[in-house]
Amino acid sequence: GTPLTSTASLDxxxxxxxxxxxxxxTDTAKDFAVGGWVRPARVDGTRTVLSQDAGTARAFTLGLTPVGSGPAWSFSVGGARVTGGLPEAGDWAYVLGQYDAETGTVRLYVNGREVGEETAAVPVAGEGDFQIGRARGAQGYRDRWQGEIGDVRAFDRIVVPGELTALATRTALRVGHWALDSAPDGLAPETGGGAPLKLGAGASVFRLDDDPCDIFDPDCVQDWPLEGDGHLGLDGVT
Known part of the structure; x- marks a missing residue:
């Protein structure tokens, strides 16, 4: 999953x-960066996530393209292109390309990590329209995206490593939680109201005594739960 609540789906x-x-x-000769969350439905051919028109061509293009025997993420500025990473149909990825005007370097990042760079890039003036899901060519628009795109951002500066990490972070989504500190009728409840866990014949829930001894007392031989008020015990047999 992603941190997004909605995306655009392109066919x-x-x-x-x-x-x-x-x-x-507004000025492709200066520092800039563009990126977003993407989930391709197809990874064959050349497919565009983001681009900006430059006459009958593109000032830059972020997307995926065939490299060797398989697909790769791609970012092009002028005639310089950098590729890397492995896009897979149906999988989410955060892709970002940026141009460093001071060094003439084009860099591509996938899920917060740099996957390639190209130096001596020469940008072209690109004062045309910004595009999501297609790129300009001599015969019109082409390389159309099929899949989902979300959280598209453009920057008029370099995106620093800490920002990249934050942009590409996917918070874990909890889909189930069983505390295993109780099991009425042999069923351990799911804390979010989901399906309970059914305990087998060789499983039981250990509970702390109602009046346990002092944990700091050297004569205390009380067993303590691994976490919280109880834990699951398995006999390894039944």
Missing amino acids: GSGHGFLTPGAPVV
């Missing part, structure tokens, strides 16, 4: 795109 057709009808990166 790869001529109508499957989003655009503000204006440039977002």
Whole structure:
């Protein structure tokens, strides 16, 4: 999963795109970065997540492209292209490309980690419209995205490592929690109201005595729960 509550789903057709009808990166000769959460439905061919028009071409393109015998994430600025990572259909990834004007370096990040860079990039003026899900070509728009895109962001500066980590972080989603400190009628309840766990014949819940001895007393031989008020014990036989 991702930290997103909603995304745009694009079907790869001529109508499957989003655009503000204006440039977002206002000066492609200066520092900039673009990125977002993506889940491709298909990874064959060249497919565009983000781009910006430059006449009948693109000032930059972020997406995926064939490399060797398989697909790779890709970020292009002018004639410089960097590829890396392994996109898989149906899997979420956070992809971000950035251009460092001072060094002329193009970098690509996947899930917060740099997967490649290319130096001596020469940007082209790109004052055309920003595009989500397609890229401009001599014969019109092409390389259309099929899948989901969310949390698209553009920056007029370099994104620092700490920000990259935060942008690409996926908080774990708890789908089940059984405290295992009680099991009425042989069923350990799920704390969120989900399906309970049924204890087998060789399973039991250990509970602390109602009047335990002092844990600091050297003569105390009380067994204590592993966590909370109780824990599950298995006999390893039945």
